[in-house]
Amino acid sequence: MRTSPAFPQKPARVAIKTAHRVAVASLLITGSTAIALAFGTSATLLGFALFPPLQVQMQGVVLQAANRPFIQPAIPDAWRPYIAERSLNNLTLRLYAGITTLGIHISSNTNLATGLNRPVYYREKGALQWLPAHPLTGRITKSLPQEDGSYEYEPLELYVTSLFWLKPGIVYEVCLLISGATCDADGNLKVSLATRQATNSPTPEAFFTPTRTVIVDPDPAKGDFTAIQAAVNDSATAPGTRIQINAGVYHEAVTIKSDRSGAPGRWLQLYGMPGAVLDGSYAASELFTPGSAWEKVTPPNAVNGDHIYKRPVRDDVLIGWLGDEQLLRHRDSDRGSGWKNFVDANAGEFRDGCDEPKFLVRRSWYMDEANDLIYLRWDSAVDPAGLDLTFSRYPMGIMLDGADWVWVEGLQISRFGNGPRTGAVYIQNGEFNIVRRNAILRNADGISVIWRERGENCQTALCSGDDGSSFNRVEDNTIDNGIPDATLSYCHTKRSAPFFGIRLGGSLGNSASGNSLTRIGENSIQITLAGDMAKATRCNDEESCRDLFPYVLWETDVYDNTIFTNVEGLEPDGAQVNGRLFHNRLRNVEKYLVSLQASQYGPTFVVRNILTRSEPSELLLTETTKNRYPYLHRYTYIYHNNLWLDYHSRPLSTKMYFKEFHLRYRNNVFRNSSGSVASFDNRLDADEEEYAGNADLDYNAYSSGEGSPIVNWVTESGWDDIRTSSRLCSEHGLECHGIGGGGFWPDGLSAPAEEDFTPLSNGKYLDAGEVIPGINLPYYGKKPDIGAEELAMFKRGDSNGDGKMDIGDSIFTLNHLFIGGRQPGCLDAADYTDDGKVNLADAVANINYLFLGSEVPPSEPASACGYDPTPDTLRCAEFLPCAKWE
Numbered sequence: 001m002r003t004s005p006a007f008p009q010k011p012a013r014v015a016i017k018t019a020h021r022v023a024v025a026s027l028l029i030t031g032s033t034a035i036a037l038a039f040g041t042s043a044t045l046l047g048f049a050l051f052p053p054l055q056v057q058m059q060g061v062v063l064q065a066a067n068r069p070f071i072q073p074a075i076p077d078a079w080r081p082y083i084a085e086r087s088l089n090n091l092t093l094r095l096y097a098g099i100t101t102l103g104i105h106i107s108s109n110t111n112l113a114t115g116l117n118r119p120v121y122y123r124e125k126g127a128l129q130w131l132p133a134h135p136l137t138g139r140i141t142k143s144l145p146q147e148d149g150s151y152e153y154e155p156l157e158l159y160v161t162s163l164f165w166l167k168p169g170i171v172y173e174v175c176l177l178i179s180g181a182t183c184d185a186d187g188n189l190k191v192s193l194a195t196r197q198a199t200n201s202p203t204p205e206a207f208f209t210p211t212r213t214v215i216v217d218p219d220p221a222k223g224d225f226t227a228i229q230a231a232v233n234d235s236a237t238a239p240g241t242r243i244q245i246n247a248g249v250y251h252e253a254v255t256i257k258s259d260r261s262g263a264p265g266r267w268l269q270l271y272g273m274p275g276a277v278l279d280g281s282y283a284a285s286e287l288f289t290p291g292s293a294w295e296k297v298t299p300p301n302a303v304n305g306d307h308i309y310k311r312p313v314r315d316d317v318l319i320g321w322l323g324d325e326q327l328l329r330h331r332d333s334d335r336g337s338g339w340k341n342f343v344d345a346n347a348g349e350f351r352d353g354c355d356e357p358k359f360l361v362r363r364s365w366y367m368d369e370a371n372d373l374i375y376l377r378w379d380s381a382v383d384p385a386g387l388d389l390t391f392s393r394y395p396m397g398i399m400l401d402g403a404d405w406v407w408v409e410g411l412q413i414s415r416f417g418n419g420p421r422t423g424a425v426y427i428q429n430g431e432f433n434i435v436r437r438n439a440i441l442r443n444a445d446g447i448s449v450i451w452r453e454r455g456e457n458c459q460t461a462l463c464s465g466d467d468g469s470s471f472n473r474v475e476d477n478t479i480d481n482g483i484p485d486a487t488l489s490y491c492h493t494k495r496s497a498p499f500f501g502i503r504l505g506g507s508l509g510n511s512a513s514g515n516s517l518t519r520i521g522e523n524s525i526q527i528t529l530a531g532d533m534a535k536a537t538r539c540n541d542e543e544s545c546r547d548l549f550p551y552v553l554w555e556t557d558v559y560d561n562t563i564f565t566n567v568e569g570l571e572p573d574g575a576q577v578n579g580r581l582f583h584n585r586l587r588n589v590e591k592y593l594v595s596l597q598a599s600q601y602g603p604t605f606v607v608r609n610i611l612t613r614s615e616p617s618e619l620l621l622t623e624t625t626k627n628r629y630p631y632l633h634r635y636t637y638i639y640h641n642n643l644w645l646d647y648h649s650r651p652l653s654t655k656m657y658f659k660e661f662h663l664r665y666r667n668n669v670f671r672n673s674s675g676s677v678a679s680f681d682n683r684l685d686a687d688e689e690e691y692a693g694n695a696d697l698d699y700n701a702y703s704s705g706e707g708s709p710i711v712n713w714v715t716e717s718g719w720d721d722i723r724t725s726s727r728l729c730s731e732h733g734l735e736c737h738g739i740g741g742g743g744f745w746p747d748g749l750s751a752p753a754e755e756d757f758t759p760l761s762n763g764k765y766l767d768a769g770e771v772i773p774g775i776n777l778p779y780y781g782k783k784p785d786i787g788a789e790e791l792a793m794f795k796r797g798d799s800n801g802d803g804k805m806d807i808g809d810s811i812f813t814l815n816h817l818f819i820g821g822r823q824p825g826c827l828d829a830a831d832y833t834d835d836g837k838v839n840l841a842d843a844v845a846n847i848n849y850l851f852l853g854s855e856v857p858p859s860e861p862a863s864a865c866g867y868d869p870t871p872d873t874l875r876c877a878e879f880l881p882c883a884k885w886e
């Protein structure tokens, strides 16, 4: 029987690792009589919120722990617990903390079904009015494959999955409407929770003080160990140990298994000092068979001008480099069938949109595993003996196999990837691990966080870990796979090798934030269960399709990443619930900026991302091979993104081949300088009785080239080019509040060419959006602005944004200017003199006015909330005293 780390199952049937089950409230109630709830703190939630990059920390209470005790750390005074105030018969409520959000999942296997398809409301504690949380209800029906090949269907489980952005420092009440029409009626389920300001949080380093430090140094005289693995393996290496890795190149692959785990709050830390390099290279001189030489070969069907050389090797290798650039391996190297295609590019088919056969990649190579030969193809006559070739000896640089509480920081990790599952860092079935501030350069894959089931898909050596792979953090790393510009295209790299930047395929609460990714080759950041897509292609009927996705990923956050000069951007394919991709910047991504294809559950949120490219590119949503995934249920929400492109034939592409399909766009900016902005393909599959639904678009802004359609509406009867949002509204009921269309109007944003998408206070984007509870609160002015940025109102002089002007504002400004203090959330507010600069003069003018008799008040707006009347390069992103929360 399979196990699932995150999917709720009947406890009697499943042995699961429960440490990651956060703030689980299993509310087992008979009639109206509440049984005692066991309150305790959740170590797991605490761990996840350790160093909040945004605004919120949360502290939870486990209402009922499952079959393992939770570790209970001390509760900081300012934190308050979740409290369940009402409960229901045989109902399970889960509160899953995201970064700034709270996901709520409610399931029941009883006949409460009719009571569960209900909205969730929230409010600040003490407020009179309940606000609807994100208006979403989801349903998941699940089957479990049995050992004899049959399926056992669980009773219908219904989920309410809800979401809202949390405001810091506030206690919220959350209400699930069960009984009656309002939350105040008796019988509803209520929970309260507290959030905490992040600004007073300690730095990450402060969360961990090593109890013991050992030194790894290439020079035995300078350290305790000369190899990292030896330090890990040492019997004295206990939780809380920092393994300090001094400068030097370490030629090894490091494996950390569960028996070397850290402990809650006491990580096992691999801490690289400047110059510490973990290197997985296999020098050509080591790899080639001794005494051998390159030999030029001329296959009869070789492409004209190709120069092909071969040489015997002592080992199979799959990833190679020429200098610092990755040399694309022929895609069929490890399948034994590609020789013909390697030498005869004309035999290859053309991919869509590719102007070369997909198999033709100059400067590529082929591994003949059966005969231990490497073939090198060059586009000119070179002597390969003179090339600076290296290959990867190991699949993974640092493998966490079931290990928890391991922290990897400060290392350069390079030239790993020799195998089907690869990565500079590979976390498998591990929890609370942190991979932070590393330079992940020239590997096949960057960082993988995966959960791997035991059984047929598990290679024995890699399956020793626990179930579950949760609450791992991948942050502030630099990842560069070294794909050379000449081959950095979808036509060349797709399936040439597994090139991922970051792959989040773990169980619950994994995140990737603040990473910088370039020259990746395929998905920059992917959210998926390993094997999802490959399995889905074999999904031919409802029963087998359900079998393919028995596991789900909960609460995966991808935010504040920078992705530039890549083939593909974000790819949330898979079986996630509450996959959230927000505040990312993607620039110059060649093919798919955001690609959503197969997804069983949803919701997936794509919020406030900025996507730019001056050459063909697209935000591709939900295109699939016809009828490939007909049984997937999905909820996708596209809010407040800027898609700013210069020509592509289908920048925003949507096809609808889903049985249940819920796709909603709100408050986005879609711009294409020429050509259509979007295509919506409504053609029915031949064997589909009906297509699944419709995209729901409203309050979006369109601009396109003069005379270009804003939307291609595609049906069996052909393409309809729709050039105005009013026609979208009148004919399809879409975009009845949309703006734009029929022309190219880049005005209204500060400086799009410089990627400054701040709305102008007199532009079309200001206050043109729709309030989406839980998503775009707070906002400023009359309504939320359209696009990724909201222009904040402010009162000048209140530099620290606390609602009053006093000496604290000068101090705050001076701290920022001279001792590295936090930048004001609203720089315009700190610009007392409104000269477009924040400097000493502003602090001095403030002090003069407050204390020294100066009669020069701050420039307007100062007496009331307002926008900056004088345009400048300062930005006002946040000024809470002027914010609206409902």
Ligand SMILES: [Ca+2]
Binding pocket: 766, 767, 779, 780, 781, 782, 783, 784, 785, 790, 791
């Ligand atoms: Ca606004």
Ligand SMILES: [Ca+2]
Binding pocket: 797, 798, 799, 800, 801, 802, 803, 804, 805, 806, 808, 809
């Ligand atoms: Ca102030």
Ligand SMILES: [Ca+2]
Binding pocket: 830, 831, 832, 833, 834, 835, 836, 837, 838, 839, 841, 842
């Ligand atoms: Ca100034």
Ligand SMILES: [Ca+2]
Binding pocket: 834, 835, 836, 868, 869, 870, 871, 872
């Ligand atoms: Ca100004």
